Amino acid sequence: MQICLVGAGGGIGQQLAKTLAVRHKVAAVYRRPPAGVPKSVHAVQFDDKIGLTEAVGAAEVVVHAALNTKARGRQFIPANQATTEQLLALISPERCKLFVYFSSQVVYAALDPKEHPVQSEDADLAGTKRLDAYTRLKLTEEARVIAACRDKGINYLIVRPTMVMGPGMAWSSGIVDAMRMAPIGLKNRTINLIHVADLAGQLLALIERGVANEVVNLGDLDVRSDDYFRHAAGLAQRPILLAPDWLGKFGGRFIPSTLWFLGHDVQVSSDKVKALSGVETGRTLADFFEPPARVVDARSLDDIRDTVRSGKPYHAIGRGYFLWFNDRKQTDQLVMEHYSGVIGLADNALTVKAGTTLRAMLGHLVPRGMTFATLPEFVDISAGACFFAEVHGSSAEHISMYDLITSIRYVDETGEEKVSLRDDALWDRLRGEGGIVVTEVTFACRPSRLLANTIEWQKESRLEDYVAGEYRVNFSTTVHWYPRSHELMVYNVNPVDGPEPGDRRPFPPMRGSPHWIQKLLLNLRMRGRQRIVGSSERVLAPWTGVPAKHFLGKFFRETRRRVRNMEVCVPDTHAADFIAKLRRHLPEMQLMPGQGIGVRFTRDPASDRGFVWVEMTSRDASQMHAMVEMARAACGEQFWLHRGKYVPNGIDVEHLYIPRHVSPK
Ligand SMILES: Cc1cc2nc3c(=O)[nH]c(=O)nc-3n(C[C@H](O)[C@H](O)[C@H](O)COP(=O)(O)OP(=O)(O)OC[C@H]3O[C@@H](n4cnc5c(N)ncnc54)[C@H](O)[C@@H]3O)c2cc1C
Known part of the structure; x- marks a missing residue:
């Protein structure tokens, strides 16, 4: 039909x-x-x-x-x-x-x-x-x-x-959430579910x-309202307060007709x-609600195995940042952040437990004169996340931290821990299918080196030049695009032999601040100097953490109109078209004055592929969805989203990791 x-x-x-x-x-x-x-x-x-x-x-x-x-x-x-x-x-x-x-x-x-x-x-x-x-x-x-x-x-x-009723619906998940705030219900009504x-x-x-x-x-199913509200409160782990009959009757008069079934027993x-x-x-009351999700703090391999073998759906988290930007998952949560620690550094390879942060890894490497060949601009990210998400900065030599991973240990669907040396075909599959928990990660490291960042302010019209290939003149090019101010702030990062007189040491760059603040701060800090010079892991002064993470996380996860951060990645061959579409759409996007869009560039020299990452923060999820549609229109199915940021519902997993198993050019 x-x-x-x-x-x-x-x-x-x-x-x-x-x-x-x-x-x-x-x-x-x-x-x-x-x-x-x-x-x-x-x-x-x-x-x-x-x-x-x-x-x-x-x-x-x-x-x-x-x-x-x-x-x-x-x-x-x-x-x-x-x-x-x-x-x-x-x-x-x-x-x-x-x-x-x-x-x-x-x-x-x-x-x-x-x-x-x-x-x-x-x-x-x-x-x-x-x-x-x-x-x-x-x-x-x-x-x-x-x-x-x-x-x-x-x-x-x-x-x-x-x-x-059903997953995520107001009368099932919604009522349980409401019970956490106000566990109040009505007696002596009949509700059909x-x-x-x-x-x-x-x-x-x-x-x-x-x-x-x-x-x-x-x-x-007809259920008594007493049972319905009591069950919801139970799932919220709150004692229920059922309104007395006289209050129910009195309040019933003020209930809007949409909720008439709470006003009378019908x-x-x-x-x-x-x-x-x-x-x-054949459903009973409990079958209309999602079973309560457990939070398992993985402290040992047995904790991980037990969760995997429990037969219940679960999801693993590292530091949990992807949940800041996405809807809460209803499944059990396996928290890996305490499954952490350096296991060893041998032959320029650092092995850590999956919950170890990049910050802790650098804490181990830097005193030994070692570092990573590419890094993001934020280092409170777990090793396990680097296997699944494309954790990146800008780099002419690597797409992301994932390219530095040489081996992993993981617990598979049966609960068995396995070792896997780098195998692009197998790993593409593991990243796509999921269903595993990464327990240990080994990263290739390199000796530390000095990098210089020359910061330039450019006219906005230069964006197309960078996207068309000018980004390749640097080891690392990062563009902060301020559409409403018609300006670009460009980081040109390259290796140098040593500092020169007049170079500035790295300082917290206040990335993400509005255009005029950014410009003022840079002028004050640079005082006419040209370059910032520092070791490769310090030159961009990455954020080492988030202040008041718990409260900030709550703000991101729970405010009514959530602030979302999304990053779309397109092949550099299609980036000009994508940027042209984005430019046309910008007037409708209602960017705030001074708001910036991050543009980063990464490459995979082995397959001669280049990628342009466009990052935007907004309270308006439909703007993010529009960006996905622009990427689809410009690149067909050849686009990706950063898995550790906002991923709209329904995006297929192939869009969440860049396959590495491709024939070299
Ligand atoms: C302030 C801030 C700045 C940022 N800056 C950058 C940046 O410069 N560059 C960049 O690339 N990203 C950046 N990000 C995004 C960041 O990379 C992601 O949010 C990343 O996912 C955070 O790592 P995490 O340890 O919290 O992983 P999570 O967000 O917890 O997990 C990410 C994904 O990996 C899976 N996962 C994690 N660990 C495991 C495991 N052990 N086994 C199985 N699956 C696992 C999760 O299920 C999830 O799908 C930034 C985020 C914030 C909040």
Whole structure:
């Protein structure tokens, strides 16, 4: 069957896209396609009139699960009605056999709870109660869809999900988070739960069984609100406080109609969907919630093995910085930061446990006159992360720290620890498939040397020259681009034999500060001098840590509009096109005055490949998604994202590491 799913980006829509696409051809319509659209669907943008007309016109079944929540206040109802009208205008009986409209159980708020303690699909909803905008929208839209479909001679199906549960959803993960702050609940109400995976299964069955011209609740298990809130509080490890009956009754009057089921003890029937779809889930209350994730502090190999062998999904973290920029993971967390320490330095190779930071490694190497051939501008990064993420600065000789790794030890899926000498083909696979915990890493080191950084301020128009290849004149070129000030600050870093009179020693560069502060500080610090000269690990004065890491981390992870840092990497052969696209898009990106964009360059001499890394920080995730789309438009699938920074949902793992197993040129 050919199905057009409108509203594929929402919590329900994402699951519907997956479930429907298993057996059917699905065109998924997004208001703004996410960076990673499932491969099994054909993505269409709602504003693309031609694309939308084709997708809806070709579909035998159109599922309308879109809700425009961006339109607020008075705009909410008309904006959503306009979406429905647009879709109804596009369907025709020659092709479309069924129009499915996602309504909601909220329509039962129109009923008198005393007269209708059990609320089922055949109730007459012509109530006159005070209803909120969402409830009114759903009531009028149901009637409108039925009338329009009858007019056109097209079958309809109105579905009313009850309380939708599932990973990351408001009534499951969200309520557990809320319980951590305020563990308060209501007694003596009945709540009908439906897991989002079962909801999609029910709808699929209804469509495949040819159910038509029906209104059907999509629901599953009735639970008492006391049990529901107590369970959520238990997962949050907080004692529950259930409001006394009198308070529940009093407060019930002020509850908006969308939450009417908390205001009165009513039951929404799910008998009809069970009979029509034949889907029986057998779930109990606990199955609607994610099991609580454990945090395991790896102190020994046995801790790591036990976690791997537990059979439960888990993720390993080094210092955990990637979580600053990404959504919390619901699986068990294996913390590697205390699995650390230098194991030994032999034959210019340093072996450390995976939780050891670059800072600690340099602390061991520098007194011995040794260092690394390339380094990032931040050294509170774990050795284990260097295997998975492309931890880089700018370098003409290496893509990232990963290229310095000569061997690793890792615990595989069975819990066995293995040794692996560098093997690009195998390691590409390990980095892609994951499922291992790196326990030890050996890095090639080199004798320390002096580097000089000549800092220049250039006109913004010079950016294209650097991207076109001028970056290769230096051992390391880093560009800080200030689009609103139309200027570039360029680091030209090269080896030198020794300091010259007038050279400046390295100093904290205040990277990331706004343009004018950066310029002022540099002028004050440099006082007319040309170069900063220092040992290779000091010349850029990398940050050694983050002050008040715990609080700053909380700020990054938990503020409402999160600050995200993302780095896109494109082959230098396609970088000019990418930068041109970025330039065109910049006016819409609303950069702050003085805000900079980092541009770094790395190379792999063996395969003669060059890479341009473009780094941006923003509170607006859609800007980041736009950058991913620009990279895709410029380079096809040949682009990568820094794995230790923001990675939008749905990005395939091939975009998170640069394969090294390529034929040399
Ligand atoms: C202030 C700041 C400055 C930064 N500057 C730079 C820079 O100059 N250059 C640069 O390249 N990056 C930079 N970064 C990004 C940094 O490289 C990443 O955030 C990196 O992931 C941090 O290392 P980590 O030890 O916290 O690893 P994590 O963020 O904890 O992990 C990174 C990835 O590796 C996996 N992983 C880690 N350890 C293991 C293990 N032992 N076994 C299996 N999987 C593991 C994790 O699952 C995750 O996928 C910066 C970040 C910050 C916060």
